[in-house]
Amino acid sequence: MSHRPSDDLLMAYAAGTLAPGPALVVAAHLTMCPESAERVRAFEIFGGIALEDASESALSPDALEKTLARIDSVPPAKVAERGKWLAELSEGMRLPQPLEHYDIGKWKFLAPGVRWSSIGRGGSARNRPMLLRSKPGMVLPEHSHAGTEYTLILKGSLHDADGDYHVGDLIVADASLEHEPAAGPDEECICLAVVDGRLRMRSLVGRLVQPLMGF
Amino acid sequence: VTEKAEQSARLVAIAQQADKAAFAELFGYFAPRLKGFFMRGGMAAGQAEELAQETMLMVWRKAALYDPAKASVSTWIFTIARNLRVDSVRRERYPAQHLLEDPAPELPASPSDEVLRTESEHRVRNAIDLLSADQLNVIRLHYFDDKPHSEIAKVLGLPLGTVKSRLRLAMQRLRALLGEEQ
Ligand SMILES: [Zn+2]
Ligand SMILES: [Zn+2]
Incomplete structure (x- = not known):
């Protein structure tokens, strides 16, 4: 079974109202899931229709002239720089294209067998996306969320009481969920995760680790 | 044309x-x-x-x-x-x-692919056309105008519960019209 995000989430993404952290996780998911990508395209068409149907609001009389004047003076579009690749990934592994423009920090200790690394610089540290990397069979500290947690599996698999998740799956865990996901036994697991709101560590190691993560 | x-x-x-x-x-x-x-x-x-x-x-x-x-x-x-x-x-x-x-370097699309893709925007537009004006409006207000339920209730002069269920039903209808891919 595949774990696809809800239409509600994909519509918010297509409309541009999803917060930047979750939007990045969704963007990465879309490169791995044609069904979700198709759905987002449909919702963007909805956006196109909303634009066609928007009531016209007159611009100042010289608006076209002003815009034409700027056409001649603008420098060509900047090509976004590629992020620095501080975190070495497994041999041959490539991150999904939307992550390529972000700086990736060093791998840091989170729990035995589990390391994490932050992505990007913008926004508040607490909502910044991170990469989690877990050795085979290792358990992420038990935690609950004060906000929604979005986790995209980039490599390997993840398992919790609710199910098994594989490459490309996007897990949306709401605030009521308290879980202790574990990586599959055969392969390391790398995922992209972001929490919209605070993460609450429950276990002792979690509570020790929490201040290190800046939550 | x-x-x-x-x-x-x-x-x-x-x-x-x-x-x-x-x-x-x-x-x-x-x-x-x-x-x-x-x-x-x-x-x-x-x-x-x-x-x-x-x-x-x-x-x-x-x-x-x-x-x-x-x-x-x-x-x-x-x-x-x-x-x-x-x-x-x-x-x-x-x-x-x-x-x-810039599109990732991929194989050039065959003409039939292109027909398929333009057809798909056509198909989606036809599906969206089948939403009622109320359904269209509530989706627009909530997602594209980023209005919370409470504000939509005020704008439309409807109880909060009605707004929530209308939005839920509108999204369900849209999903059904677009076709569930499972
Ligand atoms: Zn599955
Ligand atoms: Zn979690």
């Missing part, structure tokens, strides 16, 4: 011949709608006008990335407007770039 095909041809003329007359035509149609669209989303008139011009400037600069087989001009311009709106609020690049980046 339909209006859609005409708009498409104009955008291609901008990309290939830097055609300013074609740009003026697109500007005449889209700029006032963009301004209206931004104002619906709660933006003040001055800023909405500024952003409408900014969007049209981007249309000019990115015209070469437009692929008529992938999207209509409205859909393509909508994605530019959406990203600029997010950027103006958050100062962070919105990660939804798939219609706005």
Whole structure:
């Protein structure tokens, strides 16, 4: 079974109202899931229709002239720089294209067998996306969320009481969920995760680790 | 020639011949709608006008990335407007770039692929057309104008519960019309 995000989430993404952290996780998911990508395209068409149907609001009389004047003076579009690749990934592994423009920090200790690394610089540290990397069979500290947690599996698999998740799956865990996901036994697991709101560590190691993560 | 095909041809003329007359035509149609669209989303008139011009400037600069087989001009311009709106609020690049980046080197699409893809925008438009005006409106208000349920209730003069169930039913209907892919 595949774990696809809800239409509600994909519509918010297509409309541009999803917060930047979750939007990045969704963007990465879309490169791995044609069904979700198709759905987002449909919702963007909805956006196109909303634009066609928007009531016209007159611009100042010289608006076209002003815009034409700027056409001649603008420098060509900047090509976004590629992020620095501080975190070495497994041999041959490539991150999904939307992550390529972000700086990736060093791998840091989170729990035995589990390391994490932050992505990007913008926004508040607490909502910044991170990469989690877990050795085979290792358990992420038990935690609950004060906000929604979005986790995209980039490599390997993840398992919790609710199910098994594989490459490309996007897990949306709401605030009521308290879980202790574990990586599959055969392969390391790398995922992209972001929490919209605070993460609450429950276990002792979690509570020790929490201040290190800046939550 | 339909209006859609005409708009498409104009955008291609901008990309290939830097055609300013074609740009003026697109500007005449889209700029006032963009301004209206931004104002619906709660933006003040001055800023909405500024952003409408900014969007049209981007249309000019990115015209070469437009692929008529992938999207209509409205859909393509909508994605530019959406990203600029997010950027103006958050100062962070919105990660939804798939219609706005150089296509990854892939095999050239066969003509039948292209037919399939334009057909798919057609099919989606037909599906959306089948929503009722109320359903269309509540989806627009909530997602595209970013209005919370409580504000929609106030705007429409409806109880909060009615707004929530109308939105839920509208999304269910849309999902059914688009076809569940499972
Ligand atoms: Zn599954
Ligand atoms: Zn969690």
